[in-house]
Amino acid sequence: MTHRIAACFIFLCLLLAVPAAQAQLRIEITQGVSEAVPVAIVPFAFEAEGTPAVDVAAVIDGNLAFSGRFAPMDRRDMVARPTRPEEVRLEDWRLLKTDIVVIGRIKPAAPGRYEIEFHVFDVFRGQPLMGYNLPVSADNLRGAGHRIADMIFERLTGVPGIFSTRIAYVTVDRPGGTARYRLWLADADGARPNAIAESAQPIMSPAWSPDSRRIAYVSFETGVSRIFVQDIATGRREVVSSQPGINGAPAWSPDGSRLALVLGGREGNLDIHVLTLASKELRRLTRHPAIDTEPSWAPDGKSIYFTSDRAGGPQIYRVGLDGENPRRVTFEGNYNARPRVSPDGEQLAVVHNDRGNFRIALIDLRRGGMRILSDGRQDESPSFAPNGSMIIYATREGGRGVLSAVSTDGRVRQRIAGTEGDVREPVWSPYAR
Amino acid sequence: MSMHKLAILLVSAALIAGCAKKTKPDDEAARVAGRDDGFVTQPSPGDDLFGDGRAVEGEFGVIDTPESLLGRTIIYFDFDSAAIRSEYAQSIAAHAAHLADNSRLVVRLEGHTDERGSREYNIGLGERRAQAVRRALMLQGVGGDQISTVSYGEERPAVSGSDEEAWAMNRRVEIVYLR
Numbered sequence: 001m002t003h004r005i006a007a008c009f010i011f012l013c014l015l016l017a018v019p020a021a022q023a024q025l026r027i028e029i030t031q032g033v034s035e036a037v038p039v040a041i042v043p044f045a046f047e048a049e050g051t052p053a054v055d056v057a058a059v060i061d062g063n064l065a066f067s068g069r070f071a072p073m074d075r076r077d078m079v080a081r082p083t084r085p086e087e088v089r090l091e092d093w094r095l096l097k098t099d100i101v102v103i104g105r106i107k108p109a110a111p112g113r114y115e116i117e118f119h120v121f122d123v124f125r126g127q128p129l130m131g132y133n134l135p136v137s138a139d140n141l142r143g144a145g146h147r148i149a150d151m152i153f154e155r156l157t158g159v160p161g162i163f164s165t166r167i168a169y170v171t172v173d174r175p176g177g178t179a180r181y182r183l184w185l186a187d188a189d190g191a192r193p194n195a196i197a198e199s200a201q202p203i204m205s206p207a208w209s210p211d212s213r214r215i216a217y218v219s220f221e222t223g224v225s226r227i228f229v230q231d232i233a234t235g236r237r238e239v240v241s242s243q244p245g246i247n248g249a250p251a252w253s254p255d256g257s258r259l260a261l262v263l264g265g266r267e268g269n270l271d272i273h274v275l276t277l278a279s280k281e282l283r284r285l286t287r288h289p290a291i292d293t294e295p296s297w298a299p300d301g302k303s304i305y306f307t308s309d310r311a312g313g314p315q316i317y318r319v320g321l322d323g324e325n326p327r328r329v330t331f332e333g334n335y336n337a338r339p340r341v342s343p344d345g346e347q348l349a350v351v352h353n354d355r356g357n358f359r360i361a362l363i364d365l366r367r368g369g370m371r372i373l374s375d376g377r378q379d380e381s382p383s384f385a386p387n388g389s390m391i392i393y394a395t396r397e398g399g400r401g402v403l404s405a406v407s408t409d410g411r412v413r414q415r416i417a418g419t420e421g422d423v424r425e426p427v428w429s430p431y432a433r
Numbered sequence: 434m435s436m437h438k439l440a441i442l443l444v445s446a447a448l449i450a451g452c453a454k455k456t457k458p459d460d461e462a463a464r465v466a467g468r469d470d471g472f473v474t475q476p477s478p479g480d481d482l483f484g485d486g487r488a489v490e491g492e493f494g495v496i497d498t499p500e501s502l503l504g505r506t507i508i509y510f511d512f513d514s515a516a517i518r519s520e521y522a523q524s525i526a527a528h529a530a531h532l533a534d535n536s537r538l539v540v541r542l543e544g545h546t547d548e549r550g551s552r553e554y555n556i557g558l559g560e561r562r563a564q565a566v567r568r569a570l571m572l573q574g575v576g577g578d579q580i581s582t583v584s585y586g587e588e589r590p591a592v593s594g595s596d597e598e599a600w601a602m603n604r605r606v607e608i609v610y611l612r
Contacts, residue, residue, distance in 0.1 A: 179589070202588035205553060223541075224583050225556075246560055246584060249553040262553065268564040268582055270557045291557035307554050313513075314554050338551035351551045358549060378595070380551055396595065425552065 036071035045083035048108035059145025063163040068412025171421035216250035260295035305339040349382035502527035529573035547600035559584035
């Protein structure tokens with residue numbers, strides 16, 4: 001017991017000592033789309049003292065490119081760089097064959113704050129589309145860039161943007177042969193990575209709470225698996241499951257009150273359980289000698305999809321919260337695992353064995369049918385963006401794990417390449433509430 | 434000689450060599466024994482199992498002695514299988530007899546998979562392998578309270594690499610003597 005207390009203490013110290021992240025991710029589009037809308041994000045004027053820490057226009061530019069729906073113009077091709085609406089000559093931009101122009105100014109406000117005024121023009125129709133004043137704290141210009149990109153994206157597509165959301169992922173590196181596992185949070189585009197947990201033993205299966213304020217994950221820091229829930233803002237965490245044997249695959253119910261998880265017990269028979277967080281009441285949902293794991297809640301909270309090899313190889317099943325009569329939902333191929341339900345509940349992303357290659361596949365739950373979205377050999381851990389437009393997943397490149405994102409229509413695929421470590425298990429956050 | 438056998442011999446030799454040199458802690462032996470936990474410090478296990486040890490020369494690995502069988506602490510598995518191959522029957526029997534004779538000894542069976550497929554499902558597969566070894570030991574008289582299992586799935590590969598050879602080395606159960 002004293003060992004355990006000492007271990008917890010040391011871990012807390014390590015948590016406090018986790019250095020500010022250096023590992024920056026960058027995005028490279030590996031498969032583009034010809035119908036992308038040409039946009040021009042003109043560099044924003046900076047009218048406050050000093051120099052801005054972040055190039056806000058570049059953040060917007062990168063985000064819109066990341067969506068795959070827009071093709072931002074290279075700055076070197078801009079013949080004019082207007083920053084106020086009266087300076088915009090739409091005919092210039094028409095000649096450059098751009099459809100949308102975004103301009104802006106960063107103005108001084110109260111100490112430590114700015115106000116960003118930006119305008120969006122529809123060059124094609126010759127109309128202003130939106131004008132907005134966004135107050136922002138001086139140290140969050142990047143966040144403001146994401147916010148503006150979200151507003152522009154929603155105005156132009158009718159779909160809420162996901163650039164202000166975040167991703168979590170796990171890395172492992174082995175300096176001097178000793179493994180270091182880290183759990184990271186970053187902006188959706190990979191910027192501002194921040195390690196929130198670190199251990200010499202595996203960290204697995206991060207899962208965002210629906211309010212995006214907490215993360216559940218599996219840690220082997222004591223040599224065996226336990227499930228933790230960590231508050232992101234404070235770093236405080238608690239053990240929510242430490243049963244004998246396997247504790248794994250936590251998944252939050254849509255209302256945040258319960259966790260579906262996997263317990264193995266001393267006999268090692270993995271079954272899905274549901275833990276009510278407030279009361280600690282634990283209920284067994286599946287009861288089968290096969291491996292039942294990787295639960296994922298339907299958005300209505302009434303059923304759970306999971307992986308089971310009760311029919312031989314792993315396939316996806318669906319079961320109601322009464323646990324009665326699990327129904328098999330995948331039949332294509334001999335390996336379908338780790339289901340994730342799309343935000344609208346109509347599609348399932350899975351890891352599918354495609355003739356020896358493990359790839360991300362999308363299953364249409366209503367009409368049936370499967371479409372393979374990725375092209376790697378060992379792709380894993382698909383996770384939907386909260387607007388359902390993209391899936392982030394882990395793939396391997398040059399002997400290590402990297403992150404990739406693919407649009408759910410399969411048209412745009414891009415890599416989010418970390419500069420260090422072996423990256424795995426990306427999970428996209430919900431919208432912040 | 435197959436890569437497998439060679440690998441087993443090398444690992445066994447490393448273990449025994451590590452135990453023979455007690456005065457100089459051997460990082461490799463500690464790693465194989467699963468004691469690289471960053472948080473908990475404990476005496477290196479297995480020392481009392483092997484006693485002071487001595488260098489094994491010459492015919493090592495060709496003629497199985499009870500000691501060399503006990504030195505085999507890693508059991509390898511075929512792809513997508515938790516069946517214990519017949520080549521491990523003797524060494525599992527040696528561990529079972531040793532544990533049954535010394536009821537104060539405790540082992541942890543650590544199940545592992547190769548890197549393919551999804552991670553939590555692989556945790557299940559690694560557990561299935563550890564449980565197969567657990568059942569084999571219990572059938573031969575080892576008490577259930579002498580055995581614990583843990584599955585690391587694909588999280589702690591013994592060998593890096595994405596080819597058949599590396600995968601074969603990673604599909605394994607490690608028998609770790611805790612006391």
